[in-house]
Amino acid sequence: GQQVMQIPQYQHVQEGEDFTTYCNSSTTLSNIQWYKQRPGGHPVFLIQLVKSGEVKKQKRLTFQFGEAKKNSSLHITATQTTDVGTYFCAGFNNAGGTSYGKLTFGQGTILTVHP
């Protein structure tokens, strides 16, 4: 079945440093979504990328979708303590031609920010 891998598993940064997490899928995706989960919380939707090579920005966050629609990245510029949490990518695939697809999550990257 479809697998979604994320690296790194953990990332510790000083406040103000940049952070990047990478996501790779074993299959071509229809779209990729990014979620943030604060410690003790539940996943919260950040963004969805659909087009090959797409780049989207949300303030200090930049999301990219690879040309082959199998990989993605999330880059945070100048991290803040409020960025702490686990960042998950999730690949959506309905390539089988069915009416409904499946959203498969990566294992996440845990970000800690030292003030």
Add this chain to the structure above:
Amino acid sequence: EAGVAQSPRYKIIEKRQSVAFWCNPISGHATLYWYQQILGQGPKLLIQFQNNGVVDDSQLPKDRFSAERLKGVDSTLKIQPAKLEDSAVYLCASSLKNSGGSYGYTFGSGTRLTVV
């Protein structure tokens, strides 16, 4: 807009006992999902409903897990009998579009299950 409601928030049971979780999705969301999140891992899809019909239950351990969404609104997930490895957070989510769309999937706060 109210979010996805789940109850209970926490549950501790002994192995071989049964347990049930309840979820009420966002009003108007036809698609409802149950995910299992083991500590340190990403959420894993257990079952997906479109209205009151199951569209994917390929990863649901059907010998012990069952789920229903009888009226196409709220849903229950049951485990009987529970095993130690079922200890996890059970997340319910709903969405306007199965593919996610502009708003993605909205998750509830989850039920943290501990099996002892």
